[in-house]
Amino acid sequence: MKPRLRFWILACALVIGGPAVAQTNVTLVLPVPGAPLSAEIVEERTTKLPDGTSKTEVLTSKVYRDGAGRMRTETDVPGASGEPLVHIFNKPDGFMAILLPLEKGGGRLQFSKKQQSEGGFGFSNPSPLSGVTGKKTWKAEGLGKQTIEGIEFEGTRNTITVENQPSIIGIEETWAADKLGLFGMLKSSDPNLEITAKIRNLDRQDPDPELFKIPPDYLVRDLKSDDTVQ
Secondary structure (H helix, E strand, O other): OOOOHHHHHHHHHHHHOOOHHHOOOOOOOOOOHOOEEEEEEEEEEEOOOOOOOOEEEEEEEEEEEEEOOOOOEEOOOOOOOOOEEEEEEEOOOOOEEEOOOOOOEEEEEEHHHHHHOOOOOOOOOOOOOOOOOOOOEEEEEEEEEEEEEEEEEEEEEEEEEOOEEEEEEEEEEEEEHHOEEEEEEEEOOOOOOOEEEEEEEEOOOOOOOOHHHOOOOOEEEEEEOOOOOO
């Protein structure tokens, strides 16, 4: 097995509590039933480097969700000549998988009954000031409503401050359609990192069911949560 493939399928086992390894770091689509769709997600993140300069990366992905809440995410892997990384989160059928289509291989992790009964299963977004210690205070304010890709979203801005460190401020802005399990846009900023993510090209038709299956000609290793690198 190629070292890079080994790395990714072992990463799959290590994220049993959440599938973020195969997605953009920001989650805009949640695995909820009853609202099939496909959409692109564009995420731009600007990181402040120790020497005072900044580095900006743009991450793109395509997300599919069927009426049962199954999800498939196709993410471009930076520096991999455009090779996609595919993540299938199939809670109804009890597994998630990470696939490398060019190698026709990957790893699959079966969900326990307890994990299948859990709600969010680790889908979350990075929080501003997450690396800063100290007691944090959150102040929320409503931003009204905004239409994105033909859907009405409700906005909320959270301002995060740290006790005894008044110069450190984090801002998180989200535009959510809760009934659809969907965020139209998310903005997050603190002194070291700025993130903006937005959906585009939204299609609310039911995607092809084959997208949520592992192709029969793939060599897929079944993983356990205690797998370690050999």
